[in-house]
Amino acid sequence: MTLLVLLCATLLAVGATLAVVRAEKGPSMLDRAIALDVVVAVLVAAIALESAVTRSAVAVPILVVLSIVGFLSSVTIARFAAVEPAGEGRVLSRAEAAAAEAERHAREVADDEAEGRDGVDRAEGRDASGEES
């Protein structure tokens, strides 16, 4: 019995870990949503395994709640899914994030200087420069 429980727990842990790796790699948000759905399913299975080992029904309400609300995250993400340019969905490395931040800062400084020069054209200038959303 102990061996069986250990085997089940190992399978669940490896499955959840692989799904988390996919959530990190991801290329798009939808892939991440699916991977995290798998993590929720593994979580439900793990709670059920723990209840089965201890023969207690204490955690059953947690399973009910997880099965009701578990799908809301991927529905929400799917609602806001947009076309992502290639490479956009990647997690940036520390150096890349610093470079992007420096570029953004430089652009803001340039915008501020432009505003200082001709305050009249402020609205049009902001529109034309494609303000980062």
Place this chain on the structure above:
Amino acid sequence: MDSHTWTTVADVAAGACLLGGSFLAFAAGVGVLRFPDLLARMHAATKPQTLGLVLVLAGLALRIRSAPAVWALVLVAIFQMATAPVAAHLVGRAGYRTGKVPSETLVVDELTADVRRAEAERLGRAGTPPVDPEGTGGA
């Protein structure tokens, strides 16, 4: 067959169910990591969400063996089966709309044909002649 035998049988069956459900969760992890595109990953992800969950809950029910808890577990299975397709439908639709489903990898692609036909009808109603790029004659 006394009651002791029956509890042993129930425990063994519960162990088998739990092992099967855990294996499906593991298989889903492997599939989600290794499959090449969005729809294949969705296919892998559904395994622990329905069959795997039902197996694990059956194992838990065989271990607990008390009526109120078992009814709650039936409720869990029903809710999961009612909500998982909603999420899958919306994720698949969003994936199609944002171009993450390459249509050359599909064996059957009814949605693209439907979208083209609807577009052609819309253009036809607007005054321009209807376009039928597939040459299917609206079939």
